[in-house]
Amino acid sequence: MSDQSHSAGETGPSQRGVEIAVALATLAFGIIILIGSLQVGIDWGFEGPKSGFFPFYVSLFIIVASLYNLLQATTLGGIKPGLFASVDQLKRVLSVVVPATIYVALVPFIGMYVSSILLIAVFMMWLGKYSLLHTLPIALGVPAVVYVVFERYFQIALPKGPIEYWLGL
Amino acid sequence: MEEIANLMQGFATVLEPFNIGVMIIGILLGVIIGVLPGLGGANGVAILLPLTFSMSPTSAIIMLSCIYWGALFGGAITSVLFNIPGEPWSVATTFDGHPMAQNGRAGEALTAAFTSSFVGALFAVVMITLVAPLVARFALQFGAAEKFGVYFLAFCSFVGLSKEPPAKTVVAMMIGFALAAVGLDQMTGQLRLTFGSTELLAGFDFLIAVIGLFGIGEILLTMEEGLQFKGKSATINPRVVLQTWMELPRYWATSIRSCIIGCWMGITPAGATPASFMSYGIAKRMSPRGKNFGKGEIEGVVAPETAAHAAGTSALLPMLSLGVPGSPTAAVLLGGLLIWGLQPGPLLFVEQKEFVWGLIASMYLGNIVGLLIVLTCVPLLAAMLRIPFPVIAPIILVLCAIGAYTVHNNPFDVVMMMVFGVLGYVLKKCDYPLAPLVLALVLGDKAEEAFRQALLGSQGSLTVFWSNGLVGSIMLLGLIALFWPIIQNGMARLRPRPAV
Numbered sequence: 001m002s003d004q005s006h007s008a009g010e011t012g013p014s015q016r017g018v019e020i021a022v023a024l025a026t027l028a029f030g031i032i033i034l035i036g037s038l039q040v041g042i043d044w045g046f047e048g049p050k051s052g053f054f055p056f057y058v059s060l061f062i063i064v065a066s067l068y069n070l071l072q073a074t075t076l077g078g079i080k081p082g083l084f085a086s087v088d089q090l091k092r093v094l095s096v097v098v099p100a101t102i103y104v105a106l107v108p109f110i111g112m113y114v115s116s117i118l119l120i121a122v123f124m125m126w127l128g129k130y131s132l133l134h135t136l137p138i139a140l141g142v143p144a145v146v147y148v149v150f151e152r153y154f155q156i157a158l159p160k161g162p163i164e165y166w167l168g169l
Numbered sequence: 170m171e172e173i174a175n176l177m178q179g180f181a182t183v184l185e186p187f188n189i190g191v192m193i194i195g196i197l198l199g200v201i202i203g204v205l206p207g208l209g210g211a212n213g214v215a216i217l218l219p220l221t222f223s224m225s226p227t228s229a230i231i232m233l234s235c236i237y238w239g240a241l242f243g244g245a246i247t248s249v250l251f252n253i254p255g256e257p258w259s260v261a262t263t264f265d266g267h268p269m270a271q272n273g274r275a276g277e278a279l280t281a282a283f284t285s286s287f288v289g290a291l292f293a294v295v296m297i298t299l300v301a302p303l304v305a306r307f308a309l310q311f312g313a314a315e316k317f318g319v320y321f322l323a324f325c326s327f328v329g330l331s332k333e334p335p336a337k338t339v340v341a342m343m344i345g346f347a348l349a350a351v352g353l354d355q356m357t358g359q360l361r362l363t364f365g366s367t368e369l370l371a372g373f374d375f376l377i378a379v380i381g382l383f384g385i386g387e388i389l390l391t392m393e394e395g396l397q398f399k400g401k402s403a404t405i406n407p408r409v410v411l412q413t414w415m416e417l418p419r420y421w422a423t424s425i426r427s428c429i430i431g432c433w434m435g436i437t438p439a440g441a442t443p444a445s446f447m448s449y450g451i452a453k454r455m456s457p458r459g460k461n462f463g464k465g466e467i468e469g470v471v472a473p474e475t476a477a478h479a480a481g482t483s484a485l486l487p488m489l490s491l492g493v494p495g496s497p498t499a500a501v502l503l504g505g506l507l508i509w510g511l512q513p514g515p516l517l518f519v520e521q522k523e524f525v526w527g528l529i530a531s532m533y534l535g536n537i538v539g540l541l542i543v544l545t546c547v548p549l550l551a552a553m554l555r556i557p558f559p560v561i562a563p564i565i566l567v568l569c570a571i572g573a574y575t576v577h578n579n580p581f582d583v584v585m586m587m588v589f590g591v592l593g594y595v596l597k598k599c600d601y602p603l604a605p606l607v608l609a610l611v612l613g614d615k616a617e618e619a620f621r622q623a624l625l626g627s628q629g630s631l632t633v634f635w636s637n638g639l640v641g642s643i644m645l646l647g648l649i650a651l652f653w654p655i656i657q658n659g660m661a662r663l664r665p666r667p668a669v
Contacts, residue, residue: 015599022599026340033347036362040354048625051354051361054617058346065339072336084598089393096392097591100385100566104587108580112571120563128559142564146571154220156575 010086016073018084023070030062095127111161113143113169172302179526183534188231191224192531195232196539199239204247204550208565210240210481211497211607212384215376216572218505226509227527233505234485234528235535237498238290241441241481242543245282245474246550249275258441258477261449265462265469272465276409279547284417285424285471287540289479292428293435294532297486301518301529304490308515313622314633318643320616321634322650323493324605326437329653333602341596342605348373349613356621368581375504375610376576378589379497382603384569385590388562390597405547413467420471423452427472431479435495436487437650441480448476482532489525490515493612497604500611 037052037059044050073079085093099122106115120139124130147169150156160169182188202213214233221229244259249266262282269278311319328338351362352372363369417424427448434444452472453462462469484495485502492514494500506513517525543550573586593603609616627633635641649656 018595019599022595022601026344029344029347032364033350033362036364040359040361044629045357047357049621049629051357051359054620055347055350055362058343058350061339061343062347065336065343068336069334069340072334085393089395092392092395093389093594096389096562096566099563100590101587103566104570104583107570107574107583112574116567116570119567123559123563128557130559138560138564142567146567150571150575154223156219157578158571158574159580 010083010088012083012086012090015082015084016079019073019079020070023066023073026062027066027070030059030066033059033062099123107159109161111164112158113147114161114163116143116146172298175522175526176298176530178523179528179530180534182227182523182527183231183530188228188527188531191228191232192235192535192538193542195235196239196242196535196542199236199241200243200246200539200543200546200550201239201553202236203240203243204553205561205565208568209383209387210237211501212380212382212387212569212572213240214498214501214505215379216384216568218376218501218508219572219575221505222508226506226511226521227524229505229509230502230524230528231531231535233502234531235539237481237502238532238535238539239542240498241290241478242283242286242539243550244477245286246279246543246547247554249278249282249470250551251554258445258481259473260442261445261473261477262470264449264473265464265466268463268465269467269470274465276405277413277467278465278470279405280410280413280544281417281467281470282474283540283543284414285427285474286478287536288424289428289431289475289477290482290532290536293432293479293482293486294529294536296432296483297489297532298529301486301490304486305515305518308491309519310639311515312640313619313626314636314640315643317616317619317623318634318640318647319491319493320612320619322643322647323437323487323612324609324616325647325651327602327605327608329650330437330443331602331605332443333600335654337599337601338605341601341603342609345606345609346613346616348378349375349610350617355614356618371577373585373610374576374582375607376501377573377582377585378610379501379607380569380573381586381589382593382596382607383497384565384572385586386593386597386603388565389590389594391558392562393594405544410544416467417471420468423456423468423472424475426451426455427475428479431476432483434476435480435483437495441477441484441496444480445473445477449473485528485532488513489517489528492615494608497607500608504611 033055037056040052041050042052042056099119103115103119106118117139120142121135124135124138125132146158150158151169183192198217199210199213202208202210214236217236218233221232224232241258244254245262245266248254248259248262249270252263252267254260254263266278266282269275324342327342328335331338347362349372351369352360353370354361360370430448430451431441431444434447435441449469449472452468453459456462456468458466458468481496481498484499486495488494488499488503492503494503503513511517511521511524569586570583573582574580576582597603623633624630627636634644
């Protein structure tokens with residue numbers, strides 16, 4: 001799908017480069033699991049196989065398969081050519097990832113409701129170029145509906161910050 | 170005949186007013202989830218799962234499974250009208266469904282899609298009604314070794330039958346197993362793989378992984394493509410529906426073939442997506458009008474939709490009777506069972522009759538209600554798709570975050586969701602399949618327990634997995650599934666080439 005949208009002049013990380021990075025990352029993950037299982041013991045104890053027994057073999061599978069994927073990406077050439085994504089595409093992806101990450105980081109401090117209002121407002125005004133008049137009803141309305149459904153109807157408390165407490169919610 | 174009495178009992182449960190209401194809400198939510206990008210069956214069910222904690226398990230499973238049916242129906246709407254598959258299993262529906270809409274036959278295409286979905290699901294439910302109790306009774310004799318054999322078979326089928334490179338499937342699956350092992354070891358009570366971090370003590374919850382991998386990951390993929398929704402409008406009037414219904418019986422052969430393909434692919438965890446492609450491909454080859462496929466042939470809508478729905482539904486058969494889900498959404502439902510305090514597996518049919526048969530009865534009714542709802546609500550749902558992405562994306566993000574938080578009331582889970590989201594985006598772009606990762610995360614503890622118990626019984630000798638005919642044949646089937654591509658190649662080489 002996205003392959004067609006790359007024109008010849010576009011730049012960005014290559015598919016091969018990202019595949020190599022992913023294979024290295026899974027390899028590192030496998031090694032971490034290997035170390036973790038060795039720490040708790042992979043042999044037999046009086047209770048049977050120790051806690052590291054199963055994860056140990058899992059880690060071996062990860063390591064071997066990651067090495068194979070790494071070979072595939074570097075020398076065997078079993079990778080589709082071209083870009084992983086163009087710079088424009090990555091910019092669009094980051095325009096979601098960055099606000100969403102900030103949102104997730106803010107939730108424990110200012111609560112779910114206030115941060116949700118901010119997220120929707122930022123998205124609509126910055127990415128969607130909506131006016132404040134169009135943005136406010138949705139940015140305030142969605143958390144309000146969430147409040148009624150979750151806190152009132154299902155009695156599930158969502159994280160709250162100083163502003164929610166100040167409002168007495 | 171005991172089954173029929175049980176099924177009637179199930180209908181009585183489902184027909185309670187509260188359960189009917191829950192069913193309609195579930196279908197409506199499901200169709201919306203199926204239509205919106207970034208929300209699919211698996212993460213939709215995962216987000217709404219915490220809402221069911223206060224319900225009885227039977228009402229809860231009715232609601233969640235109806236969300237699943239609704240999502241299966243909803244995927245077709247976006248495929249036909251917007252040429253955007255709302256779900257991966259409706260990709261094949263776009264091939265002929267969208268050309269039909271462009272030729273002004275959107276109503277016909279949608280009616281055909283919905284009706285075929287319904288037929289596929291009905292076929293699968295009848296099969297579940299007849300087969301599931303037998304499988305469960307048979308599985309009651311399983312010991313630890315046989316249980317592990319069934320898991321082994323399920324995971325080998327993933328490696329051998331999926332279209333992704335096998336080594337990548339293995340990596341994805343084993344990452345799932347490794348994440349499942351983090352935290353408290355159920356058998357020895359020892360902590361492992363936490364590396365001193367308090368956040369990791371409780372381990373990784375698969376619900377968080379599902380919401381991140383499928384929900385956030387999907388939003389990022391949609392964003393990358395910079396989708397502009399340009400759709401055809403459609404209304405369905407009773408005349409078009411009747412006309413299409415008159416025409417559909419002509420494709421009975423395609424229909425039956427697709428039902429069987431769907432059921433087979435749903436039970437083995439290959440899933441609805443390959444089933445829909447395979448069914449489309451075979452219909453194209455077998456149909457006398459095969460050359461017109463891709464230009465707006467109604468048979469090209471019937472085949473993939475029937476198979477996808479049959480597969481999606483029959484994925485619940487191994488989940489109910491063996492405790493091994495056939496699809497990510499079935500895996501989330503299985504996780505729900507555990508949360509409600511039920512033990513998935515063959516004993517469910519003995520100990521939780523009301524639950525099992527209530528669920529099966531709700532599959533019959535839910536699909537009828539679903540068909541009626543989608544046939545009447547198409548204009549409304551199509552309007553929903555016209556909501557611009559900058560408005561809908563943050564709302565979906567907020568819903569995902571709330572869903573992730575409410576699983577354990579833990580803000581750290583929301584952070585983990587975001588990590589899984591970015592991971593899902595990168596993995597998917599690199600052809601790593603996500604379904605085996607999720608299934609391994611759900612089943613990891615159980616597979617490990619069965620493995621270690623079997624080894625305990627045999628004092629560590631692996632021969633226990635070949636110690637009797639039953640476990641031996643399950644393991645053999647697993648190995649065949651694992652090496653299926655190689656076996657298929659070998660057979661193709663042995664077969665004499667047909668004269669051209």
